[in-house]
Amino acid sequence: MSYKTLENLRVLIVDDQRPFQLLLKGILYSMGATNIAFVMTGEQALWKCMHGSYDVLFVDYNLGSGKNGRQLLEDLREKKLLHPAAVYMIVTGENQVPMVVGAIEAEPDDYIIKPFSQSVLRTRLVKIQNRKKQLAPIYQAMFDDQPELVIEACKQEREQAGRYHSLCGRIQAETHLKLKQYDEAEALLSETLSFSRTNWALLLQARLCFEQGRFEESLELCNEAIDTNRYFAEAFDLKARNLLAQGLMAEAMEVISQAIVISPFSISRQNLLMDIARDMDDVASLVQASKQIYEITRRAARQEVVHLLNYIRTVIDAASRSEDLNQRNKYQQEALLAIHRAKREDTVIRDFDFELFETLCQARLESLSGQQYLAKKTYATVSDRVAAQMAPQIDPDNPDEIPPIPHCAADAVLLLNQIGEFEQASALTQNLNKVNGAIDPILQKLFSEQQNRSLSRQASFNELNKQGIQFYKESNYEQALLCFEQALEVAPMNTGSALNFIQTAIQMMADPKRKKPLELVEKCRKTFRVVDNMPLPEHHKVRHQELLQQFNKLKEEKRYSR
Template sequence: MPYKTLENLRVLIVDDQRPFQLLLKGILYSMGATNIAFVQTGEQALSKCSHIPFDVLFVDYNLGSGKNGRQLLEDLREKKLLHPAAIYMIVTGENHVPMVIGAVEIEPDDYIIKPFSQSVLRTRLQKIQNRKAQLAPIYQAMHDDQPELVIEACKQERATSSRYQNLCTRIQAETHLKLQQYADAESLLSEVLAFNRVNWALLLQARLCFEQKRFDESMEFCNEAIDTNRLFAEAMDLKARNLIAQGQLEEAMAIVTHAVTISPFSVSRQNLLMDIARELSDLPSLVMASKQIYEITRRAARQEVIHLLNYIRTVIDAASRSEETAQRNKYQQEALLALHRAKREDTVIRDFDFELFESLCQARLESLSGQQYLAKKTYAEVAERVEAQLTAEADPETPDDVPPPPHSTADAILLLNQIGEYEQAVALADRLQSFSGVVDPVLQKLFDEQQQRVEQRRVQFQELNKRGIQSYKEGNYSQALQLFEQALDVAPMNTGSALNLIQTAIQMMADPKLKKPVDLVEKCRKTFRVVDNMPLPEHHKERYKELLNQFNKLKEEKRSFR
């Protein structure tokens, strides 16, 4: 008699190996399945699921160059394309630790290693179907994002003394934590741990203590969980967070690095590694984690360009912070390669002005190579596009819809600070604050760190420029000239100080009583290059025209200055 569990159910097999598709199809037919579809990639599976509500999915973990079984499950959940009773089973021949742990962490309904027998598959499927049927109200409430109903359904199921007591307790405790109902969560977890020190309860209790800033207690539960399971990467993540909270960054770095080795495919884990690496100025780890986040997310259904942008920004930032020339050159080359690769093959940039972003990054790289004038010239070529993006208004048909902060403006600010155009950077930053969209945390950290690094130079520049202005007002033009030159040594492309130097030089050339340095005209010509053909604020624009006219007039009047 044929096995009836799969009868009348829609089954999807996602595997890039045709022989295994046929093998599994034969097994499933003998178990009663008659409605079986096949696809070879995660992208095809996502498309098919958007049109057909499959009941059972058998998905190979490794699906070639596209999204893998873990990413497909995340995408299906994100888009709510799995109905509450659907079964998602990862089927793979991979048994490497990172693959297995990475799959288990995402919590599919089951994970089965090839090869397997029909009897094993039948038993595993029946267990899942029984559980899904018994806990249907809970899964439905979870699918509908109704946490209060989840808790109530769990309570009702636990009252029946069913075989799913532990699972219901776990789901209820997780939901209490999600709602910050700490007393209820602790009561449940204490009840479980009094009889059985299971790892899920240890981890949830550790999370509870951490969220209440009971770091020592949280650490104890983390250590107990890790002692029980040396591959418990999630407990290692939480232990690292406890160590960070207690200021033990080196120890946190060691444990999260180990967790990443065990299971590298978690975006939250890679973000944690980035945070610690940034605090420790560990540039190689910072860049590697940023790249890994981009690689993990580039095949996701909700492709977010921000991960690509932040990877390239992080590499450029690492280049700017590198003290060794070889390392700085290495990061510059990596940034250029990433820009080229993204433009050549990445669909994630399709709806984004990547050309503008690329130009701003190119200018930052030119600045790092000492080509300050070229960097400013590159910015001049795209400044109007930056301005246009910044001033773009929200859709007039939806006046309450405030657009997110323009990405290119952020990169323009990073560039302007890098070349010493502090006033323009501050002006852009002030305007950027008018956008209510959430600023990406990685970008915010890059901003904050750059601000800290340039603050000393900015203060030094402002002091020199201020003293130069004072000397000019006092008629001490030689000293003013010297101070403006020193200010431009600190910020070579600063428009305001360049105009101050030119004004001082013109004053010296025009006054017959003053002793004039022989290179004064050439110095003036060279400084004009800082502002020639550059985008200028209105007050600088008028001043530039006036000074240029004065300089040309002086040259005509005193041909000896040519």
């Protein structure tokens, strides 16, 4: 390798400290670099790479409030902006375990901690360049997403028994697992482990055992890997999955919590924490993991709004489950703050009807504060827009493309169930199930959990409403009215039960043999508020108009007294 390591190569320095830019520039000039570009943020670096190709990138881990070095690397890979021979080196002053492990897990070509000498940088860079050159066919096949070619190139390199024999074995084994070629993976890993108990082989063999349901064997391998390296976060992850698969929730939570302390910046790790926390009904951990996923992805390439929505949904769900008033208020405030923050930083929500989502969240929070009527009234202002989401427009240029799931319609279901409009929630859910595509897994779990928690409430409501209808058919209006009144205590905003109450009250008021106390009239008038000016299914709308006419006629005739 020539002394002029960087001669004729395009170099990009991404660092928000001008003095270090100049220092690194001097070092790189001595290594032959003459084509050097500088940017101070991850966003600027991404733009540069979208408009030109770079051979070597030196990227600081912390880049202010924007993308960090790990997120930039993920962006560049996602968008295929790093050619196979390019070198990506994270250069940073961070030496804390979470930062270091988090950066290493992203698998840059190297990670070097400031301060460093020129000779150290040159040695590390030359080493990477030699590897990239020797394994060029493998890196090219990986870049082109051609796993079979990756395996073939790895086999050819391993046959030469060169210095990259172990690395190629790891890449080949990972590719076999990706393709679910378990026999081939096991043969290769068994051979490797018979010579050396390397951590990568232990982890891949543990993964293989886990995917085949051999949990005890997988656990033993995870423990061996952790004993070798106590910062091996991926081994902790897999150990937690094994424990979870065996129903050992508390043990799984302890292990995944250790992994989070070591490296909290993995989305899959935070999702695993959410799964375990949900099974253990650990609301605080559930909220924290959801927030962390949003923070991780907020500056990433896939700035999917779903992570923000799920964070806010999870916080509101936590508020609904909290029996402590102060804790409930805390979660409600957290949801409001998250909404206001998202509106200030509109990058993620730019192509999403966030105003509609915000209104539905507002209604859910109003309901949690005991303002059931206000919650239903708030929903009435956007019900037409929710209905419109159920008929997604097909892109004429891409008629075969699956329309996106109408997120806000799902939030409307959560709201309707919360305020006791079970019939409307059920109808909307059925329509949602007809939409192509799949509802986000976290949202689906929120659906299921809400449904499970409200089963007894719905059963109580349905029984009271059913008894009321039976009493009404038997002309036992006093008992019918009592049942409908109790049903409304369970679900105060339920349209069907409100109309049943009104219909029964009108029957009692219209009977000339009965006394018609003004208290009954007032109750009837208040119950009308549940349905007046509200979005109603057609059959309820017709019934509401008929009952309103009957009630007004009775009032005009003054056929009631104290």
